[in-house]
Amino acid sequence: MEEILSEQVVLDGKRVTATLDGSGVLQWRGERNGQLVVYNDLIGYSSLGSNIVLYTFKMTESTRFCGKGLPGRKRKDMVMEFTGDAAHRLWSDAIQQTLNESGRPKRLLVIVNPFGGQGTGKKVFTTSVEPLLKAAGISYTMRETQFFRHAKELAKEIDPSQFDGVVCVSGDGVLVEVLNGLLERPDWERAIKMPIGIIPAGTGNGMAKSVLEHVGEPCDAASATFLVIRGQTQPLDVATAKQSNVKFHSILMLTWGLVADVDIESEKLRWMGALRLDVYTLMRICNLRRYNGHIYYIPAPGYEGTGTPFNGELETTTLLKSSEGDSDRIAVKNGYTGPLQTSSSQWRDLEGPFILIWLNNVPWCSTDIHTAPHAKFSDGYLDLIIMKDCPKWALLNLLLKVESGGHIKSKYVEYIKVKAFRLDPAGQYGSDAQGGYVDIDGEVLARNRDSMGDASNDIMQYGPPIEVTVEQGLATIFCPP
Numbered sequence: 001m002e003e004i005l006s007e008q009v010v011l012d013g014k015r016v017t018a019t020l021d022g023s024g025v026l027q028w029r030g031e032r033n034g035q036l037v038v039y040n041d042l043i044g045y046s047s048l049g050s051n052i053v054l055y056t057f058k059m060t061e062s063t064r065f066c067g068k069g070l071p072g073r074k075r076k077d078m079v080m081e082f083t084g085d086a087a088h089r090l091w092s093d094a095i096q097q098t099l100n101e102s103g104r105p106k107r108l109l110v111i112v113n114p115f116g117g118q119g120t121g122k123k124v125f126t127t128s129v130e131p132l133l134k135a136a137g138i139s140y141t142m143r144e145t146q147f148f149r150h151a152k153e154l155a156k157e158i159d160p161s162q163f164d165g166v167v168c169v170s171g172d173g174v175l176v177e178v179l180n181g182l183l184e185r186p187d188w189e190r191a192i193k194m195p196i197g198i199i200p201a202g203t204g205n206g207m208a209k210s211v212l213e214h215v216g217e218p219c220d221a222a223s224a225t226f227l228v229i230r231g232q233t234q235p236l237d238v239a240t241a242k243q244s245n246v247k248f249h250s251i252l253m254l255t256w257g258l259v260a261d262v263d264i265e266s267e268k269l270r271w272m273g274a275l276r277l278d279v280y281t282l283m284r285i286c287n288l289r290r291y292n293g294h295i296y297y298i299p300a301p302g303y304e305g306t307g308t309p310f311n312g313e314l315e316t317t318t319l320l321k322s323s324e325g326d327s328d329r330i331a332v333k334n335g336y337t338g339p340l341q342t343s344s345s346q347w348r349d350l351e352g353p354f355i356l357i358w359l360n361n362v363p364w365c366s367t368d369i370h371t372a373p374h375a376k377f378s379d380g381y382l383d384l385i386i387m388k389d390c391p392k393w394a395l396l397n398l399l400l401k402v403e404s405g406g407h408i409k410s411k412y413v414e415y416i417k418v419k420a421f422r423l424d425p426a427g428q429y430g431s432d433a434q435g436g437y438v439d440i441d442g443e444v445l446a447r448n449r450d451s452m453g454d455a456s457n458d459i460m461q462y463g464p465p466i467e468v469t470v471e472q473g474l475a476t477i478f479c480p481p
């Protein structure tokens with residue numbers, strides 16, 4: 001690649017020849033050798049007299065104790081000393097230009113959930129996020145969430161002309177609130193174009209894990225912040241769950257059966273901390289439930305092998321089509337209502353009982369559950385996992401493989417990419433107790449009678465059909481393609 005600058009400088013006290021080429025690679029040769037890629041390894045820089053201080057954040061194979069640790073990014077400041085002002089100016093202009101070319105954000109709204117995870121959201125912001133944003137020269141407005149669903153209100157109020165992105169320092173819950181807030185605005189088409197970033201600071205960090213795993217980086221707050229700083233984005237599919245005129249926009253998953261039962265009912269073991277999920281999963285497997293019900297779905301090409309073609313009429317919950325003639329969506333004045341109802345001729349159906357149904361938009365639903373290894377951020381499909389029957393020993397074995405994604409190879413698991421999905425949930429099979437929850441992005445969407453908790457505040461009702469459709473690449477996330 002063509003050199004744009006070459007200079008004799010002193011770098012951290014060593015004489016070297018530094019070169020910067022057109023692809024943004026900064027190299028040094030002489031008393032020490034090395035290189036960095038400006039857009040990829042540099043948080044920012046500052047000028048100190050005729051010196052430039054480079055704030056580097058390069059990937060290293062970290063060594064911990066005696067053995068090798070996990071790869072991760074390490075911050076190091078390097079000082080380049082120039083002999084004159086002219087050279088200093090040339091170099092700082094060239095570095096700035098290289099950073100500008102990669103489309104870095106300049107102004108961010110940062111939403112921090114102080115109660116995320118073990119109540120560490122604020123600490124994560126001050127120790128990992130803020131120092132990097134400052135070093136990158138990004139101006140930011142930080143808002144702490146002060147009540148349940150405050151993030152949704154903030155997303156509804158945000159002025160898109162004032163920010164280049166909105167970043168959540170939280171778990172997945174606040175992120176999903178921001179998505180729903182943006183999509184419920186009258187100007188949702190403009191608002192949803194604003195890139196969304198996620199810094200893991202909650203108990204459920206499935207989106208952060210999916211994004212960081214995609215770029216081969218560890219799931220930590222500093223690595224996630226640097227991804228936002230680098231500014232590269234990609235589209236993200238958005239699923240919309242609908243029941244009559246009630247809707248909920250989702251970017252992670254919908255689940256019914258075993259996983260939803262564990263997620264919600266294990267709350268009663270919260271005093272156990274992280275162990276509660278494992279302990280409650282074991283309890284549920286020993287006393288395995290199956291649920292009656294029916295699912296319908298439109299498979300992606302190549303996934304037509306399961307279920308049977310459905311030739312009947314599915315009554316829909318579709319709203320009126322926009323009078324402006326938007327052909328892809330149904331648009332109403334008060335926000336986005338989801339993609340158009342898809343033709344019923346391609347539906348397939350499958351009758352219960354089911355052990356579990358798991359509908360995923362991204363590969364990871366938490367940092368250690370690789371639910372849907374084939375899920376892509378914007379392929380326009382949801383990855384549906386179905387389990388109808390499974391011996392208890394095989395189920396236990398299978399759940400042990402969920403961290404690696406190995407569970408999908410089991411003969412008891414069906415893995416189907418779908419364009420649309422419909423769930424008609426019913427109560428427990430072979431039991432007088434009803435029970436059952438539909439869980440979406442970590443929130444109870446609907447619960448049946450005999451279930452834990454109060455159903456009166458649930459978003460939807462348990463029993464009537466819940467329809468899920470997906471719109472390809474509707475949202476944008478800070479994540480390199």
Ligand SMILES: Nc1ncnc2c1ncn2[C@@H]1O[C@H](COP(=O)(O)OP(=O)(O)OP(=O)(O)O)[C@@H](O)[C@H]1O
Nearest residue numbers: 117145146147148149170171172173174202203204
């Ligand atoms: N100040 C607050 N008071 C009460 N609830 C809040 C506050 N701030 C945020 N919340 C709520 O906390 C919930 C969870 O947030 P988030 O996803 O960031 O954390 P989490 O630790 O991953 O969540 P969870 O505890 O559900 O696993 C959201 O529903 C959000 O509305």
